Amino acid sequence: MKVFINNREYTAESNETIIELCDKVGIHIPRFCYHKHLSVVASCRMCLVDIEGVNHAQPACSTPLRENMKVFTHSNKTKIAQKNSMEFLLINHPLDCPICDQGGECELQDVSLEHGDDHSTYMQLKRVVIDKDISPLISTDMTRCIHCSRCVRFGEEISNVKELGLLNRGEDMKIDVVIEGEVTSELSGNMIDLCPVGALNNKPYRYKARTWDLKQHAGISPHDCLGSNIYYHTYNNKILRAVPMENEQINQTWLSDRDRFGYEGIYSKDRAFKPMISQDGKLIECENQILLDRLNHIIINAIKNHGTENIGCLISPQSTSEELYLFQKLFKSLGIANIDHRTNERDFSYQDDYPIMPSLGININEINEFQNIFLIGVNIKSEFPILSIHLNNAVKDKTKIFSINFDMLDEDFPVFYKKIVNNKNILSLLSNDIEEINVQPNEKNLIIIGPTVSQLPNQSDVLSTINKFNESINARIGFLTDFCNNTSAWLLGNLPHRDICGKKSKIIGKNAYEMISEKLSTYILFNLEPEHDFWDSNIVESALKNSKCNIIFTSYITPMIEKYADMVIPISTFAECDGSYINIDGTFQSFSKIVEPKKDISSGWSILNNLLKYNSSDIYDIKTLRSEIKDLIKDIDIRNFKINFKNVKSKNQLEGNTFIVTRRNTYKTDSIVRRAESLNMTMQSKDNNIYISNNIANQFKDNGYIDFENNNIRYKTNEFTVKTNLPDNTIIFSTNNLNGKYTGPKSQNINIKI
Amino acid sequence: MNEDYIISDNSKQLIDDVVKKFPNNQSRSAIIESLLILQHENNGFITKKIMKALAIYLTVHEIDIYEVATFYTMINVHPVGKNTIAVCNNVSCMLRGSDEILSHIEKKLNIKVGQSTKDNCFYLKDEIECLAACNGGPMMQVNHKNYENLTIDKVDKILESIK
Amino acid sequence: MNPKLCTETYNHSHPASIETYLSLGGYDAWKNILQNKMPRSKIIEKIKDSGLRGKGGAGFLTGLKWSFIPLIEGQKYLVCNSDESEPGTCKDRDILRYNPHSIIEGMLIACYAIGASVGYNYLRGEFMDQQWKVFNEALKEAYKFKLIGNNIISSNINIDIYALIGAGAYIVGEETAMLESIEGKRGMPRIKPPFPAIKGLYGKPTIINNTETLASIPKIMLNEDGWYKNLGLNKSEGMKIFCMSGHINKPGNFEIPLGTPFADLLKSAGGISNNRKIKAVIPGGSSVPVVKGEDMMRINMDYESIASAGSMLGSGGVIVMDDSTCMVSVLHRISRFYYAESCGQCTPCREGTGWLYKILSNILSGKASLNDLEQLNRIAFQIEGHCICALGDAAAMPVRSFLKNFWSEFEYYVDKKESMVS
Numbered sequence A: 001m002k003v004f005i006n007n008r009e010y011t012a013e014s015n016e017t018i019i020e021l022c023d024k025v026g027i028h029i030p031r032f033c034y035h036k037h038l039s040v041v042a043s044c045r046m047c048l049v050d051i052e053g054v055n056h057a058q059p060a061c062s063t064p065l066r067e068n069m070k071v072f073t074h075s076n077k078t079k080i081a082q083k084n085s086m087e088f089l090l091i092n093h094p095l096d097c098p099i100c101d102q103g104g105e106c107e108l109q110d111v112s113l114e115h116g117d118d119h120s121t122y123m124q125l126k127r128v129v130i131d132k133d134i135s136p137l138i139s140t141d142m143t144r145c146i147h148c149s150r151c152v153r154f155g156e157e158i159s160n161v162k163e164l165g166l167l168n169r170g171e172d173m174k175i176d177v178v179i180e181g182e183v184t185s186e187l188s189g190n191m192i193d194l195c196p197v198g199a200l201n202n203k204p205y206r207y208k209a210r211t212w213d214l215k216q217h218a219g220i221s222p223h224d225c226l227g228s229n230i231y232y233h234t235y236n237n238k239i240l241r242a243v244p245m246e247n248e249q250i251n252q253t254w255l256s257d258r259d260r261f262g263y264e265g266i267y268s269k270d271r272a273f274k275p276m277i278s279q280d281g282k283l284i285e286c287e288n289q290i291l292l293d294r295l296n297h298i299i300i301n302a303i304k305n306h307g308t309e310n311i312g313c314l315i316s317p318q319s320t321s322e323e324l325y326l327f328q329k330l331f332k333s334l335g336i337a338n339i340d341h342r343t344n345e346r347d348f349s350y351q352d353d354y355p356i357m358p359s360l361g362i363n364i365n366e367i368n369e370f371q372n373i374f375l376i377g378v379n380i381k382s383e384f385p386i387l388s389i390h391l392n393n394a395v396k397d398k399t400k401i402f403s404i405n406f407d408m409l410d411e412d413f414p415v416f417y418k419k420i421v422n423n424k425n426i427l428s429l430l431s432n433d434i435e436e437i438n439v440q441p442n443e444k445n446l447i448i449i450g451p452t453v454s455q456l457p458n459q460s461d462v463l464s465t466i467n468k469f470n471e472s473i474n475a476r477i478g479f480l481t482d483f484c485n486n487t488s489a490w491l492l493g494n495l496p497h498r499d500i501c502g503k504k505s506k507i508i509g510k511n512a513y514e515m516i517s518e519k520l521s522t523y524i525l526f527n528l529e530p531e532h533d534f535w536d537s538n539i540v541e542s543a544l545k546n547s548k549c550n551i552i553f554t555s556y557i558t559p560m561i562e563k564y565a566d567m568v569i570p571i572s573t574f575a576e577c578d579g580s581y582i583n584i585d586g587t588f589q590s591f592s593k594i595v596e597p598k599k600d601i602s603s604g605w606s607i608l609n610n611l612l613k614y615n616s617s618d619i620y621d622i623k624t625l626r627s628e629i630k631d632l633i634k635d636i637d638i639r640n641f642k643i644n645f646k647n648v649k650s651k652n653q654l655e656g657n658t659f660i661v662t663r664r665n666t667y668k669t670d671s672i673v674r675r676a677e678s679l680n681m682t683m684q685s686k687d688n689n690i691y692i693s694n695n696i697a698n699q700f701k702d703n704g705y706i707d708f709e710n711n712n713i714r715y716k717t718n719e720f721t722v723k724t725n726l727p728d729n730t731i732i733f734s735t736n737n738l739n740g741k742y743t744g745p746k747s748q749n750i751n752i753k754i
Numbered sequence B: 001m002n003e004d005y006i007i008s009d010n011s012k013q014l015i016d017d018v019v020k021k022f023p024n025n026q027s028r029s030a031i032i033e034s035l036l037i038l039q040h041e042n043n044g045f046i047t048k049k050i051m052k053a054l055a056i057y058l059t060v061h062e063i064d065i066y067e068v069a070t071f072y073t074m075i076n077v078h079p080v081g082k083n084t085i086a087v088c089n090n091v092s093c094m095l096r097g098s099d100e101i102l103s104h105i106e107k108k109l110n111i112k113v114g115q116s117t118k119d120n121c122f123y124l125k126d127e128i129e130c131l132a133a134c135n136g137g138p139m140m141q142v143n144h145k146n147y148e149n150l151t152i153d154k155v156d157k158i159l160e161s162i163k
Numbered sequence C: 001m002n003p004k005l006c007t008e009t010y011n012h013s014h015p016a017s018i019e020t021y022l023s024l025g026g027y028d029a030w031k032n033i034l035q036n037k038m039p040r041s042k043i044i045e046k047i048k049d050s051g052l053r054g055k056g057g058a059g060f061l062t063g064l065k066w067s068f069i070p071l072i073e074g075q076k077y078l079v080c081n082s083d084e085s086e087p088g089t090c091k092d093r094d095i096l097r098y099n100p101h102s103i104i105e106g107m108l109i110a111c112y113a114i115g116a117s118v119g120y121n122y123l124r125g126e127f128m129d130q131q132w133k134v135f136n137e138a139l140k141e142a143y144k145f146k147l148i149g150n151n152i153i154s155s156n157i158n159i160d161i162y163a164l165i166g167a168g169a170y171i172v173g174e175e176t177a178m179l180e181s182i183e184g185k186r187g188m189p190r191i192k193p194p195f196p197a198i199k200g201l202y203g204k205p206t207i208i209n210n211t212e213t214l215a216s217i218p219k220i221m222l223n224e225d226g227w228y229k230n231l232g233l234n235k236s237e238g239m240k241i242f243c244m245s246g247h248i249n250k251p252g253n254f255e256i257p258l259g260t261p262f263a264d265l266l267k268s269a270g271g272i273s274n275n276r277k278i279k280a281v282i283p284g285g286s287s288v289p290v291v292k293g294e295d296m297m298r299i300n301m302d303y304e305s306i307a308s309a310g311s312m313l314g315s316g317g318v319i320v321m322d323d324s325t326c327m328v329s330v331l332h333r334i335s336r337f338y339y340a341e342s343c344g345q346c347t348p349c350r351e352g353t354g355w356l357y358k359i360l361s362n363i364l365s366g367k368a369s370l371n372d373l374e375q376l377n378r379i380a381f382q383i384e385g386h387c388i389c390a391l392g393d394a395a396a397m398p399v400r401s402f403l404k405n406f407w408s409e410f411e412y413y414v415d416k417k418e419s420m421v422s
């Protein structure tokens, strides 16, 4: 279709609006209410343009182009119309730009410079709106609101958590919440970006800097396996805020609150700043070079004195691909086979049949092509907020979601079928009872296995049952993992049974659970918090206590590290080093250092690199390192994985009368977010309830107790909250360990006595 | 104090009938009439607890209800007097003397428009809409019942009869 | 004696009862259509040919509007607009309470013609006490007589009609705002395109018609082709109810042929009260431009004639003002209304209506300057044509026409800080 804009000919697609075409070809049209990912409301009237043959200027955002239409985006008529809209917008807008955080990036400011008048003829009283505290993440100044309704539409259309609404009407219209402090969406921060003025502001960033002084650095989210693209904004070598970097394949123009505010965790007071060695039971600071020499010495001696099988090397899948690669390379080159990253797991019988790496099996943005999606053991809303946007879209396109989870389900997209299960009845559900679901094998079906499954004491049985269930529906099977880089951890061989790219190891080492439960002489922990990052922190504690030597590479000094470390090697967080992650759809994404670390903190990969130098001739700079990794994995195709767990079987006995599971609390998932101050003030973080099923509650006696027999823990019955929709004999801890109370296994069948 | 609002069985029945007027899965459509029903049950106004209870009953977002409740002027989100008086003072009625009627009522009840009497007997609504009785002006509605061709005498009698 | 369409039952003792309606030939048109299995297209053609124009304000040809409904199968809806809130308009309320069955029959025929199985009649909330009850009662009767519901008169046709109630919002009278309101949302008008006939209620093709429009349908269908058209006078087609209010002796609703001279209509309404002189008339509800009394006396009550006087027939709400009227106060009152009723989404309407009202308030309280009068004109001009719905225009047109026709009176007020007439 032929159209003319400012007398130049363009080809437009049918149904394309004026603004869409102009955006595509780079003709600027001012706008406030229009946003390409939101519905068009055409209410701000800022985008009015002159169309030949039409009496009044028309909104470019809602007017579809017609054959031979002639649009003038800079004619006098256009200019006057836009200037008039601007005048209306400004009459009730406070002129407080000097104290407004949006100053410098305010669309209103920009547009009014360009289109507005230099004086106001409005002589009446201005509207004032009283502010409320809506969330620890967003500060409001609602008098500045220009009613573009982007924030409301975001809740309605994108996050599907509608918490902000338009109240009253006409001039008194305002954006508000029902209950103060209760904007709880895990995507709420996006409303800050969407707000074109300074009405919704970034609370932690408030008054920290002026935007024009900030430096922008590209980064990749380290908090979940989707790998959202981010810009970090720094001032004086400090990250002050994060905003989304557009990536249509992954996070579009959005960011989860965890990704947006998680960086705060790198400024935690308990950062490990200095290399330390224990002397007479106390950690004392030392020089980096002394430390490395000593470290090399200790490892060599440990091998000599206790044998390689007595050394356990554990690394967090939150580490970068470079770290993961060098970690296994270093220790395998020393003949150590006890290497693993699966510290949250208990049941490993599946491991030989596991694909080369966990993956979604499809691209993230292909998810809406599926007709039926089964979510097993995952709460997308809180664990993978960005994915919930994709699923919400999928549901609008008629995808049906079936959710089977161990926890209460609280998704922010409509779920067609949901069932809360325990680790035993999920087996029967998938083998028999699920027949009520009418899903055909010739439909496009997808099964997504979530991170909670991997924590189950019978995960192999569950995987095998899912596999058998899938024979009837012929779905693609994909995984979502608990950290941002499990893909690399698997692919690059941080496993006791596999080397790089899934090659079988010559010697099979011990898995993560065996390493800590069999009490080895030496432990090397990389980027792991003993308190939180293990399936059972009690067992870790006793392992660390009884070993001869504990070498801890860490960004944070936790109480257990302080108590049991023989050597602390401070390493940088994601923000202070170069690195890469491979996300769950197999995208390899690299990033550069955002801020300089403190003097004695080095990046993990360079320390490993230095250690490697003692024993091998391989030395790297980041570029050769990265290209070596990329070269090794270049033939991997995530779409070609066949999942075959049919014959795996758990070896663990599920003896207890009660199923317990700890929820993967959104803002406790990794060591960095755990320390993000603002996130810790959210509603999600405040939940430290222990939920129990009805049938347990029914056995309560007045002033009674519940004893966890195998763990010797006792709870007063009034410490529990009853959730009627839980299956019988189920206890759910909303967080693990953080309230200092429950430190046992993340998921287990135990005996309780009331 | 913190107990949830419980919708009476009678109101539930009425709301169910409203929901039936609409296609499946369109219970949101029932919000407006349901609010009128619940407001009637609750002395003429809606509280946040009522909105919450209704949101759960209709499975809609709480804010959806709050939005609607504050958009439509016949739904009060603040407590008001038992009997609502709305004097139409739009053009047609104004031309026929509604302003005198209104100020008479204000004086008589000792309140301004938008206020309720101290004994909570009357609420004098700030009626801006035309009440579609232009050929009977001046007119007012007391508890939605029309009284037309008003004179000051007539108004006095009507208000007496309600007290 | 003029024939009566919507007002036929008004003088009967039980005007709203189905017996009264049936005794006057009510539902014959509907039964005819069903018994003869009249093709939909034929109904639409007939309505189109009758020249029936929408009575809600815009005067759009009803038959033409119906013909926009896509022919494909699937759910469609009819909505009857009984939100009647345009100041000066009070016709639908009488049809609702005195002749509800004409609306029901009209809705049934319209549903049939456009292929809708569900019709909603949306009544404004203020009709709760009387019209709402009467209309619901009438619906029950119609169901009892099996004129509505499933398999009506063994025709295999299923049509259900429900009454809905609003809760106080003028803007909901705008057709797309009404759809939003039926969906349980704030009554904020939608952008067009898409038009409701393509994507309306719940995203389905929907026709919205005014109460009077639909109540006129049965008689049109019952009579021979050309009947309705020829009822009009002076080259006009059809009938219209005019609501006479203001400074007149016999305010009321008058169903008269379009094209009737205004002078005759005024006479029927008893003439100007207190023997005063006519000063001005708002001929179609408060949103249309005001016309000077002397100009009004020269024209006929039809679309073209009123347009030639610079105004619009609108909803038929005729507000008559005598020479004691202060035009500044009247305009102030009108602005207050549109200011309070703006839904708030469009910037010019949200911000501009308040600005207009505040300036007019300043004039009344003696705090304005002549500059402000220019300002009023300018703001009105800036609002006009720049909003999603016509409320913005409705707020602007009175301002511009009052200023144009009565400038000296405004000037006087600003200058002397008091009204020219009192």
Ligand SMILES: Cc1cc2nc3c(=O)[nH]c(=O)nc-3n(C[C@H](O)[C@H](O)[C@H](O)COP(=O)(O)O)c2cc1C
Binding pocket: C053, C054, C055, C056, C057, C058, C059, C060, C062, C081, C082, C083, C084, C085, C086, C170, C171, C172, C173, C174, C175, C176, C208, C209, C210, C211, C213, C214, C389, C390, C391, C394
């Ligand atoms: C602000 C505004 C208010 C309106 N109010 C009413 C109303 O109260 N009643 C009505 O029938 N039409 C009203 N309309 C007109 C409707 O939008 C619509 O045109 C009409 O219902 C169509 O019916 P008709 O074709 O039978 O006239 C209003 C329009 C606007 C812009």
Ligand code: SF4
Binding pocket: C171, C188, C189, C341, C342, C343, C344, C345, C346, C347, C349, C350, C387, C388, C389, C390, C391, C392
């Ligand atoms: S013109 Fe006014 S009432 Fe109409 S949609 Fe816009 S803001 Fe709402």
Ligand code: FES
Binding pocket: A030, A031, A032, A033, A034, A041, A042, A043, A044, A045, A046, A047, A048, A059, A060, A061, A062
């Ligand atoms: S961007 Fe087009 S009207 Fe707001």
